[in-house]
Amino acid sequence: MKQPMARLVDDLVACFRRDEQGRDAARALGGYAREQGDWTRFVRFDPAIYTRNLVARNEQFEMLVLCWSAGQESPIHDHAGQHCFMSVLEGRIEELQYAVPSEPGGGPLRQTSRRVFEPGEVAYIHDRIALHKVRPFGGQPAVSLHLYARPIDVCQVYDEETGAVLSKQLIYHSAAP
Numbered sequence: 001m002k003q004p005m006a007r008l009v010d011d012l013v014a015c016f017r018r019d020e021q022g023r024d025a026a027r028a029l030g031g032y033a034r035e036q037g038d039w040t041r042f043v044r045f046d047p048a049i050y051t052r053n054l055v056a057r058n059e060q061f062e063m064l065v066l067c068w069s070a071g072q073e074s075p076i077h078d079h080a081g082q083h084c085f086m087s088v089l090e091g092r093i094e095e096l097q098y099a100v101p102s103e104p105g106g107g108p109l110r111q112t113s114r115r116v117f118e119p120g121e122v123a124y125i126h127d128r129i130a131l132h133k134v135r136p137f138g139g140q141p142a143v144s145l146h147l148y149a150r151p152i153d154v155c156q157v158y159d160e161e162t163g164a165v166l167s168k169q170l171i172y173h174s175a176a177p
């Protein structure tokens with residue numbers, strides 16, 4: 001019998017086979033996050049930085065467990081034109097969205113929304129919607145499950161005050177065998 005995480009990967013492969021945009025992926029991700037607990041073997045906290053731990057990767061998508069210590073946060077970033085789904089596994093996650101600036105370096109970014117996600121809830125973002133920054137909420141660590149379709153190796157990160165843009169090479173802190 002396969003572990004729940006392996007079954008989730010199989011479900012997602014089927015989702016993306018049916019539909020390039022993975023419209024059923026959010027439901028699969030949320031169902032897993034609410035009901036299963038075998039993600040703990042991907043958890044690695046680092047006091048210096050939030051960690052990105054690879055669960056699965058293929059041509060259609062990559063899935064990662066991200067571990068956030070209290071006080072850590074992502075830069076403001078885009079998603080390289082890909083679909084990004086995020087579900088909370090433990091703790092709470094705050095998402096701040098920002099309007100995509102019309103030109104790089106054009107001044108302070110404009111925050112457009114703020115939302116706190118509870119365990120099992122699923123967030124979705126795409127460059128057509130906004131940029132965002134993600135961090136744990138409430139002074140506690142958090143663990144989140146991220147699905148990128150397709151995989152993202154390089155994204156753009158934005159300076160909140162100046163709007164300046166830099167390319168960022170994304171890395172894994174651990175990778176499932």
Ligand SMILES: [Fe+2]
Pocket residue numbers: 077078079084132134
């Ligand atoms: Fe993101």
